[in-house]
Amino acid sequence: MSTETAAAAEVVALPPAGWEEARSRVYAVGLAAALPAVSRPLADADGHTLAEPLTPRTDLPAFPTSSVDGWAVRGDGPWQVVGRVLAGHTPPPLEADGTTVEIATGAMVPEGTTAILRIEESTRTADGRVAGTPRPAPEWREPGEEAYAGEELLPAGTPVDPAVLGLAASCGHDTLRVRRRPRAALLVFGDELLTSGPPGAGRVRDALGPSVPAWLRRYGCQVRPADVVGPVADTLPAHVAALRAALADADLVCTTGGTMHGPVDHLHPTLEALGADYVVNTVAVRPGFPMLLARLVDDDGRVRFVAGLPGNPQSAVVALVSLVAPLLAGLQGRPMPVLPQVTLAEPVPGRGDYTHLALVRWDRVAGTAHPVRHVGSAMLRGLSGADGFAVIRPGTSGAAGDRVPVVPLPLTPGERSW
Known part of the structure; x- marks a missing residue:
C-alpha cells in the first residue's frame, strides 16, 4: 500500500464529528483566528463587525x-x-x-x-x-436620557448595519473600529461540469460556481469575480496549484466536490501537500456527510482555512450552514449563532445516528416549519423555496407539534440570522 493510500485509509477510518460538535469546533478555531481590527469611516463600515463596544462620546442628548x-x-x-x-x-x-x-x-x-x-x-x-x-x-x-457618555450601547461582535451606523453617528463617531470582512475564494472541481448552456451528453451544469459566492457574501465575505476559479482539472498538480494560488489572498477558500476518496478526488492529498490540519473531516449529518474544514498556519502565524463542500448542490449548502457560517462568525468576532426554535407542522423523518437537516419553509408569524418537496442532495428546487433547515437530532424523528431548532438561511445580504 502506498503512503498516500495508507493516509487516505486512515482518514476514512476516523469517525465523523457530530453535527453540533462540528459547529462548536469550527466556531472556536474561527474565533481564535479572528481577523484584525481596523478603523473605517462610517461610510465604509456597513457589513463589518464591531471590534470594540460602541459608546457615546457625550451624553445623549448632550444638552436639554x-x-x-x-x-x-x-x-x-x-x-x-x-x-x-x-x-x-x-x-x-x-x-x-x-x-x-x-x-x-x-x-x-x-x-x-x-x-x-x-x-x-x-x-x-x-x-x-x-x-x-x-x-x-x-x-x-434631558441630557443622558438615551445614554450617558461612555455607556456601552452595543457589544463588540455586533454586525454593523444602517441602524448601527446611525447610532454611531449620533454618538459623535466619525470612524469605527471593526473587524474587516473575510476574503473568500471558490474553487470548483470536476471535469464533468459545464459553465454555460444546458446539461447533456454526460455533463452537468455547475450550479455552485454562481451560487456559493452569493451565499458567502450574505455571510459577510468579500468575494470578487476573479476569486471564483474552475472547473479545475481533475489532477493532483492542478488542484495543488489552484489551492495554493487561492490561499495567497483569501482567508477562506471553499472547494466543491472531491471530498471523498474516489479516483479523481484530489482534495485530501492536496491538503496534505500544503501542510493543512483537519479541524473537521466528515460530519454525521445528512445530507452533506463528506464535508470538511482544514486549517493552514504560515510561518508568520497567519491562519487560513479551506472548507471542502460536497459536490451535490444541496449538500454543499448544508456544509455552508454547518461549517462555514459558524467559522465566519468566529473570524468576524461575532457571537456563536443561536438557533431559533420552531414547531413542526408536519412529520420529518430522522436519519438514524446522523443529524438530519431538513429543508423547511418557516412561517415566522405562526412559528411553524413546513417541510418542502424536491429535497434530494443533488436538487436545488426545494432549496429555492425554503427558509432554512429543521434540525432533527440523531436517534430521533420529528413529529408534528415537536419543537426543534432551525438553521435559517441568510436570504438577504447582511441578514442577522447568523
Whole structure:
C-alpha cells in the first residue's frame, strides 16, 4: 500500500464529528483566528463587525433638547416674547419670570426654562404676549436620557448595519473600529461540469460556481469575480496549484466536490501537500456527510482555512450552514449563532445516528416549519423555496407539534440570522 493510500485509509477510518460538535469546533478555531481590527469611516463600515463596544462620546442628548415646536417659558404667563431659539444654536438664558422665547423641535432649551408650551396649544393676547397652559410633563429631553457618555450601547461582535451606523453617528463617531470582512475564494472541481448552456451528453451544469459566492457574501465575505476559479482539472498538480494560488489572498477558500476518496478526488492529498490540519473531516449529518474544514498556519502565524463542500448542490449548502457560517462568525468576532426554535407542522423523518437537516419553509408569524418537496442532495428546487433547515437530532424523528431548532438561511445580504 502506498503512503498516500495508507493516509487516505486512515482518514476514512476516523469517525465523523457530530453535527453540533462540528459547529462548536469550527466556531472556536474561527474565533481564535479572528481577523484584525481596523478603523473605517462610517461610510465604509456597513457589513463589518464591531471590534470594540460602541459608546457615546457625550451624553445623549448632550444638552436639554425641545421635543416640540412651541414656547420655552419662565414662570407664570402670559409671557412676553424676548427671542427665538432654532436648532443648532446656543441660546442665552431666560433671566426673568414672565418671559418666553419661541423654540423649534430639537433646539437647545435655554437655561431658566420652567416649561415648554406647545405652539398649537398657545394663543396671543392683544398686547402680543403668549398665553396658554403647558402640559405637566416636561416637553424636552434631558441630557443622558438615551445614554450617558461612555455607556456601552452595543457589544463588540455586533454586525454593523444602517441602524448601527446611525447610532454611531449620533454618538459623535466619525470612524469605527471593526473587524474587516473575510476574503473568500471558490474553487470548483470536476471535469464533468459545464459553465454555460444546458446539461447533456454526460455533463452537468455547475450550479455552485454562481451560487456559493452569493451565499458567502450574505455571510459577510468579500468575494470578487476573479476569486471564483474552475472547473479545475481533475489532477493532483492542478488542484495543488489552484489551492495554493487561492490561499495567497483569501482567508477562506471553499472547494466543491472531491471530498471523498474516489479516483479523481484530489482534495485530501492536496491538503496534505500544503501542510493543512483537519479541524473537521466528515460530519454525521445528512445530507452533506463528506464535508470538511482544514486549517493552514504560515510561518508568520497567519491562519487560513479551506472548507471542502460536497459536490451535490444541496449538500454543499448544508456544509455552508454547518461549517462555514459558524467559522465566519468566529473570524468576524461575532457571537456563536443561536438557533431559533420552531414547531413542526408536519412529520420529518430522522436519519438514524446522523443529524438530519431538513429543508423547511418557516412561517415566522405562526412559528411553524413546513417541510418542502424536491429535497434530494443533488436538487436545488426545494432549496429555492425554503427558509432554512429543521434540525432533527440523531436517534430521533420529528413529529408534528415537536419543537426543534432551525438553521435559517441568510436570504438577504447582511441578514442577522447568523
